[in-house]
Amino acid sequence: MVDEEDVELEKIKEKKMRELLKEVTRSRQPQNIISRPIIATDHNFEELIKRYPLVFVDFWAEWCLPCRVISPVIEELAEQYAGKIVFLKVNVDDNPITASRYGIESIPTMIIFKNGRPVDVIVGAYPKRVIEERIRKNLPDI
Numbered sequence: 001m002v003d004e005e006d007v008e009l010e011k012i013k014e015k016k017m018r019e020l021l022k023e024v025t026r027s028r029q030p031q032n033i034i035s036r037p038i039i040a041t042d043h044n045f046e047e048l049i050k051r052y053p054l055v056f057v058d059f060w061a062e063w064c065l066p067c068r069v070i071s072p073v074i075e076e077l078a079e080q081y082a083g084k085i086v087f088l089k090v091n092v093d094d095n096p097i098t099a100s101r102y103g104i105e106s107i108p109t110m111i112i113f114k115n116g117r118p119v120d121v122i123v124g125a126y127p128k129r130v131i132e133e134r135i136r137k138n139l140p141d142i
Contacts (some may be wrong), residue, residue: 037088057112
């Protein structure tokens, strides 16, 4: 005959084991994963696009309504693809040298860089699914 206290103790032990396993799994994940866009400037842009193998750059301005509309989408994607691609934001008004170097004439303009080189350009405000499709197209096969 099974004692009810034994059954309850087993349930508690199982729950604790699941919690411990989750904690161990969480602690094994790299701690330096970037899950938010980094503010890039004329001074650090080149170093940032060369530091990370895959970079998504959002060229924007404060006064640009379409830029502000897609900003939350960029934030979501940065969190969603953390560890796979790094997101940068470049304010074109504050960083005209970088904007000029990459021929930014309309905003928002988003450029995906692989190993420091531009490989894809998106001009205009698009829905999340469109931007995400372009990101996924440039992710390395895993």
